Amino acid sequence: xxxxxxxxQEPLVDTTLxxxxxxxxxxxxxxxxxxxxxxxxxxxxxxxxxxxxxAALLTEWLQRGAGDLDARAYASVLDDLGVRRGGGVGRETMxxxxxxxxxxxxxxxxxxxxxxxxxxxxxxxxxxxxxxALHDLAAIDDxxxxxxxxxxxxxxxxxxxxxxxxxxxxDLERATPEGVRAELARRVGPEGAVLxxxxxxxxxxxxxxxxxxFGAWRGGTATTPPPEVRPPHRRHVHAEGAQVQIGLCDxxxxxxxxxxxxxxxxxxxxxxxxxxxxxTEVREKRGLAYSVGASTRLVRGxxxxxxxxGTTPERAGETLDVLIEQMRHxxxxxxxxxxxxxxxxxxxxxxxxxxxSGARAGRLAADVxxxxxxxxxxxxxxxxxxxxxxxxxxxxxARPEPHPTVxxxxxxxxxxxxxxx
Amino acid sequence: MSGLxxxxxxxxxxxxxxxxxxxxxxxVAMAYLVETGGRDERDDExxxxxxxxxxxxxxxxxxxxxxxxxxxxxLGARYNAFTSDELTAYYGAVLPEAAPELLELLTDMMRxxxxxxxxxxxxxxxLEEIAMDADRPASVAFDRARERFFAGHPIxxxxxxxxxxxxxxxxxxxxxxxxxxxxxxxxxxxxxxxxDWDATLRQLEEETLGWPEGDPGRxxxxxxxxxGRFEERAANVTRAHVALLAPGVGRRDERRHAAAxxxxxxxxxxxxxxxxxxxxxxxxxEASLWHDDADGFGSFGGYLSTDDASVERVLDxxxxxxxGVQREGLERxxxxxxxxxxxxxxxxRGETPMGRLVTxxxxxxxxxxxxxxxxxxxxxxxxxLEAGLALLAERPFDRACTYVVRPARTA
Numbered sequence: 116x117x118x119x120x121x122x123x124q125e126p127l128v129d130t131t132l133x134x135x136x137x138x139x140x141x142x143x144x145x146x147x148x149x150x151x152x153x154x155x156x157x158x159x160x161x162x163x164x165x166x167x168x169x170a171a172l173l174t175e176w177l178q179r180g181a182g183d184l185d186a187r188a189y190a191s192v193l194d195d196l197g198v199r200r201g202g203g204v205g206r207e208t209m210x211x212x213x214x215x216x217x218x219x220x221x222x223x224x225x226x227x228x229x230x231x232x233x234x235x236x237x238x239x240x241x242x243x244x245x246x247x248a249l250h251d252l253a254a255i256d257d258x259x260x261x262x263x264x265x266x267x268x269x270x271x272x273x274x275x276x277x278x279x280x281x282x283x284x285x286d287l288e289r290a291t292p293e294g295v296r297a298e299l300a301r302r303v304g305p306e307g308a309v310l311x312x313x314x315x316x317x318x319x320x321x322x323x324x325x326x327x328x329f330g331a332w333r334g335g336t337a338t339t340p341p342p343e344v345r346p347p348h349r350r351h352v353h354a355e356g357a358q359v360q361i362g363l364c365d366x367x368x369x370x371x372x373x374x375x376x377x378x379x380x381x382x383x384x385x386x387x388x389x390x391x392x393x394x395t396e397v398r399e400k401r402g403l404a405y406s407v408g409a410s411t412r413l414v415r416g417x418x419x420x421x422x423x424x425g426t427t428p429e430r431a432g433e434t435l436d437v438l439i440e441q442m443r444h445x446x447x448x449x450x451x452x453x454x455x456x457x458x459x460x461x462x463x464x465x466x467x468x469x470x471x472s473g474a475r476a477g478r479l480a481a482d483v484x485x486x487x488x489x490x491x492x493x494x495x496x497x498x499x500x501x502x503x504x505x506x507x508x509x510x511x512x513a514r515p516e517p518h519p520t521v522x523x524x525x526x527x528x529x530x531x532x533x534x535x536x
Numbered sequence: 537m538s539g540l541x542x543x544x545x546x547x548x549x550x551x552x553x554x555x556x557x558x559x560x561x562x563x564v565a566m567a568y569l570v571e572t573g574g575r576d577e578r579d580d581e582x583x584x585x586x587x588x589x590x591x592x593x594x595x596x597x598x599x600x601x602x603x604x605x606x607x608x609x610x611l612g613a614r615y616n617a618f619t620s621d622e623l624t625a626y627y628g629a630v631l632p633e634a635a636p637e638l639l640e641l642l643t644d645m646m647r648x649x650x651x652x653x654x655x656x657x658x659x660x661x662x663l664e665e666i667a668m669d670a671d672r673p674a675s676v677a678f679d680r681a682r683e684r685f686f687a688g689h690p691i692x693x694x695x696x697x698x699x700x701x702x703x704x705x706x707x708x709x710x711x712x713x714x715x716x717x718x719x720x721x722x723x724x725x726x727x728x729x730x731x732d733w734d735a736t737l738r739q740l741e742e743e744t745l746g747w748p749e750g751d752p753g754r755x756x757x758x759x760x761x762x763x764g765r766f767e768e769r770a771a772n773v774t775r776a777h778v779a780l781l782a783p784g785v786g787r788r789d790e791r792r793h794a795a796a797x798x799x800x801x802x803x804x805x806x807x808x809x810x811x812x813x814x815x816x817x818x819x820x821x822e823a824s825l826w827h828d829d830a831d832g833f834g835s836f837g838g839y840l841s842t843d844d845a846s847v848e849r850v851l852d853x854x855x856x857x858x859x860g861v862q863r864e865g866l867e868r869x870x871x872x873x874x875x876x877x878x879x880x881x882x883x884x885r886g887e888t889p890m891g892r893l894v895t896x897x898x899x900x901x902x903x904x905x906x907x908x909x910x911x912x913x914x915x916x917x918x919x920x921l922e923a924g925l926a927l928l929a930e931r932p933f934d935r936a937c938t939y940v941v942r943p944a945r946t947a
Binding site: 150154179191198199214215240245250254258357358373387388394395398400404405416452455456459464470471522 | 560561562563593594599602605606607608609610611612613614615629630633634655656658659660661662663664665667668670671672673771772773774775777806807812815816817818819820821822823841842843869872873876877879880881883884887890891934
């Protein structure tokens with residue numbers, strides 16, 4: 116009675132329009148919904164000097180009206196169609212997204228394309244957009260984990276990748292409508308844009324809609340500088356609070372490098388889930404923290420590992436010791452059981468993450484950015500299956516010893532006496 | 537979504553089992569919903585439901601303290617648990633071939649060993665969770681607002697407990713609470729996705745044999761809403777965070793859809809009265825309103841975030857928004873937009889078995905029936921504006937409780 120989950124993968128349409136827009140259409144014909152993501156290579160990394168935060172301003176401003184419609188009228192036509200829309204900006208990319216009923220696709224595509232093809236960028240909206248950006252930036256101060264995340268990236272990168280996606284206060288304060296419009300003309304355009312549509316309906320018709328809506332789009336081209344990292348070091352950021360946030364950052368291999376899947380499995384052993392090493396050693400055995408985790412992060416051309424925990428000051432020294440020890444201890448290899456658990460989890464997660472249209476669209480867009488092409492699910496599944504225990508352990512043994520950059524944020528700096536286990 | 541089927545059964549020991557079978561799903565999700573939460577705790581038990589949720593991961597008669605999580609991982613499961621005022625849920629999703637093992641594991645977890653050593657280690661973890669929450673001003677604001685708004689009702693207490701209440705909770709008291717509340721008549725097993733119904737029932741009957749029976753039930757003391765405006769200044773805060781609570785309607789109340797639509801029209805994050813009054817002009821970075829329907833009563837919840845200097849103005853504008861809708865109502869077009877966007881959201885969440893799980897189970901617990909995505913969408917779309925206007929006519933926001941957490945004054 117139970118069918119094979121492999122049916123989840125349908126043939127994918129992958130094409131590039133003459134103007135440069137890469138279009139991916141992933142059919143999920145059993146769904147009544149479509150999820151669409153337009154990803155642009157525009158973020159704080161290619162904001163101009165003195166204008167850091169212009170990508171953030173642009174992302175919000177682009178969503179406030181389009182074509183002939185002002186902000187309210189635009190929001191209303193999309194709401195009338197029941198569209199759930201979103202927009203976000205990161206260090207390297209800006210994305211505009213929408214999810215809607217497949218039967219409304221013809222209308223929705225047109226309205227969404229207007230955001231970039233016929234942006235409104237009305238003067239009447241600018242002051243509010245800038246004020247909101249300043250609020251969003253300031254709000255980081257009241258979220259210690261987010262603040263640590265920003266401080267960690269700032270400590271790790273030497274290049275413009277160190278910038279916050281939220282921008283810089285002084286730059287946001289002096290931003291002008293003309294300046295931000297100029298950034299649209301300079302950086303936002305079809306070159307490097309990726310349009311991913313996943314969900315129900317006929318793929319050929321979806322592709323036609325994509326061509327009709329985005330095919331005649333013209334605009335600027337964004338370039339991203341190569342990432343550069345700083346040598347490992349320690350940094351403390353003072354913050355009042357009940358907990359100390361600890362973050363470690365170290366280089367890693369990327370998805371097009373040799374060892375990517377070995378690393379994925381090793382990271383699964385370190386922090387795949389609650390049965391993995393970090394959770395077991397930090398939380399289950401020692402009760403040092405509630406929140407602890409590790410992940411591999413990607414920017415174009417560089418991958419890095421982030422390990423984090425939040426704990427009260429009395430436990431912070433021991434927690435940091437355990438985190439570093441666990442990063443290093445991976446070099447001694449993983450066991451057969453750990454390997455099997457990690458592989459099964461990664462494969463199973465891959466299938467489950469691809470059940471929802473929005474998550475699937477997001478994964479495919481990220482693939483284009485970091486791998487250069489959308490990887491079929493079967494390719495990832497097979498690759499994971501093909502990396503045996505020996506290959507993982509050989510790779511781990513040959514891997515350089517971790518020397519992470521360490522950032523702490525809290526009421527006081529960790530001193531030597533805290534480090535006595 | 538075609539081929540959906542609803543399954544429903546009760547085991548001889550009183551354990552209820554329901555499922556929403558979806559032949560197109562690539563996974564199976566399942567959960568134990570235990571009808572126990574913060575409101576079922578006695579005064580000297582604050583935080584015990586959530587503490588017990590943690591401890592169910594710390595071993596059983598068959599599994600040592602590290603083996604529960606390890607076994608979940610070995611199944612390739614996505615899994616977690618949560619505790620609310622009235623429900624403790626343990627859930628997971630796997631590929632269909634691992635479903636019987638996942639069911640066995642979740643079932644085993646419902647009879648935790650609650651060993652003294654594990655309780656002691658896990659107490660630290662919960663204390664860390666409480667410390668983490670103390671650094672989240674929005675959580676602090678809501679905890680304080682609840683203490684006041686629900687004064688006199690057990691739901692006023694913070695779910696995590698306090699440093700003192702968790703510090704004082706010994707293993708014996710946790711065991712007694714488990715004994716009292718985790719009974720087959722007070723639990724529901726929910727499945728969603730590509731499961732095998734007959735095999736599930738057979739397996740459950742065998743594995744829950746000998747469980748303590750009966751329904752622990754629940755007290756329903758009257759809720760007396762306490763309105764007011766309160767604030768505190770805190771050293772670890774740099775901005776103003778406002779929690780707002782106002783009377784709403786309960787889960788079995790037919791006005792619950794109207795309340796949800798009302799909340800969306802007033803306070804959705806992208807196109808609503810609060811958005812255009814506070815977010816669009818850049819007065820606040822958060823301004824949202826939602827409706828929580830609980831067992832026997834409900835409440836509107838709202839959150840505002842801004843800089844300290846702007847907080848009075850933001851509160852004035854929010855008050856004007858509430859007064860405006862209470863006095864003049866909503867436009868038909870606003871109502872229709874709330875209906876359509878809520879319907880799309882529901883449809884999107886329904887794309888995965890995991891997204892259906894708690895919704896299907898809660899509907900069954902609350903209203904004793906299966907509610908498919910399509911049927912709830914129909915109900916939402918046919919809820920008339922007049923139902924929303926009738927709720928507004930009761931002027932719920934006049935009885936709001938507002939709690940502001942803001943920065944300490946500098947010398």
